[in-house]
Amino acid sequence: MANIKKKLIFTVLLLVLALAMCISTAAAASTTQKNTTSTYKAAGSPTTTVTVTISQLDKSAESVKAYIAKNKMIPDYVTISGKQVTMPQYLYLLSYGVTNLNSKKKSSVSVKIPINKAPKPSQTVKSGTLTKKEYVKVAGNLKKFVDTNKRLPNFLITSRGNMRYESMIDAYTRIIVFYGDNKRLPNTVAVAPWETYLQPTKDAPSTSATIKNLAATLTKGKTTTLAKATAIFNWVRDNITYTDPMYYNTKKGALGTLKARNATCCDTTHLLVALYRASGIPARYRHAYCYFYPRDANDIDGYDEGGWFGHVWAHVWVNGKWYDADAIRLKNTFGTIKIWNTKNYSNRGTYATLPF
Known part of the structure; x- marks a missing residue:
């Protein structure tokens, strides 16, 4: 009788253990399925509607x-x-x-x-x-x-x-x-x-921390693209003086111009383009042979003799239109050039990256 009871107890224990293992396995499978489904929903899938x-x-x-x-x-x-x-x-x-x-x-x-x-x-x-x-x-x-x-x-x-x-x-x-x-x-x-006119270049490094920080400072509080573009232009025009004696082509780039606070047209434009692109405003280079007006008696901003010169300035895309941005002289404003004859000049090229 004692042996029968022992066998019965042992059998019951085995059944309980087996049942517990089945429940545990089922619970684990359910948890895995839930986790898989949850991950699937969180990450999304290209094949899901x-x-x-x-x-x-x-x-x-x-x-x-x-x-x-x-x-x-x-x-x-x-x-x-x-x-x-x-x-x-x-x-x-x-x-x-x-x-x-x-x-x-x-x-x-x-x-x-x-x-x-x-x-x-x-x-x-x-x-x-x-x-x-x-x-x-x-x-x-x-x-x-x-x-x-x-x-x-x-x-x-x-x-x-x-x-x-x-x-x-x-x-x-x-x-x-x-x-x-x-x-x-x-x-x-x-x-x-x-994408072409927003990319950083060697001479207009728009992803440089120095350029990005200055651009953010200049455009802070400006709520329209035109206001941002004007603020950038005004700062460069007012803070970068024209180098005398003049030099040709690129010499300093945007960062060098910012450090020196003086440049000729190519490097001044590099700084403009870098700041515009850092602000998400497309900008490119214009190159032409232009007639500059001579300086008059009351003019503190211009060439003494006037005449024909090779020149570079920025073109800025704002609200579906390209604006001229020539920041080498105080007379100019964003979108308006007053120091050379814009009705009679010889176009030499438009560039995403200035080649000289």
């Missing part, structure tokens, strides 16, 4: 616009309502949103397929503007292409030339941000090969 409201799209567009202004490049991805979205998906959502808003539809937009990058992107776009009619049409063309090919096109044809996806992201991000601020689509959108 992403549906966003126009308000959420606007919020993400504002963050992308700020990122571009700060880093002078397109981000690798954007997070919309907690979901990580690739930039091809983001551009698709932008184009979908624009076409819907043009049709007075404010419903959510979705991207249901993985979208690959363009295999061989190219661009010939020239600075200018697209009308609302055109940019809506281009957005529709983009959406149709992606729906059919499951990838971004190498470029999209516009009246300003072929646009690759980075320039498209920049333009359509600004369109959605404008809609969020004004509750309507803009009548036009400025387009430009912005």
Whole structure:
């Protein structure tokens, strides 16, 4: 009888132990599954359908616009309502949103397929503007292409030339941000090969901490691009004197000019371009053979004899327009040149990087 009881107790213990192990294993499996699902949702997936409201799209567009202004490049991805979205998906959502808003539809937009990058992107776009009619049409063309090919096109044809996806992201991000601020689509959108005129160079190192800090100081409190551009111009014009005796071509670069506080046209323009690009404002170089007016009796700012000289100044992209920025003399203002004849000069070139 004692042996039977012992066997019964032993059997019961084995059953209890086995049951406990099963419960433990099941709980562990459940926890792993929950963690996997949670991680999947948190990180997002290119194959998951992403549906966003126009308000959420606007919020993400504002963050992308700020990122571009700060880093002078397109981000690798954007997070919309907690979901990580690739930039091809983001551009698709932008184009979908624009076409819907043009049709007075404010419903959510979705991207249901993985979208690959363009295999061989190219661009010939020239600075200018697209009308609302055109940019809506281009957005529709983009959406149709992606729906059919499951990838971004190498470029999209516009009246300003072929646009690759980075320039498209920049333009359509600004369109959605404008809609969020004004509750309507803009009548036009400025387009430009912005990535070319925002890149740092050896003589205009816009990513230098010295340049970035000065640019931030000069533009602090300025709420418009025009106000920022004017503030930068005025500071360079008022604080960098023209070197006498004159020298030719680049000698100091932006940082050397800032340290010396004097330069001729090339180096003064390097400093201008560096500060503009550090502020997210596209800028380039103009080179021409110009007739400078002679100095009169009451003029403290100009050449004594006047005459023809090779000259370099900055071109600055603000609100869909290129502005002249010639900071070598106090007479000049942002967008206006008074020291040489702007109606009669010989153009020698326009550059993203000054070659001399």
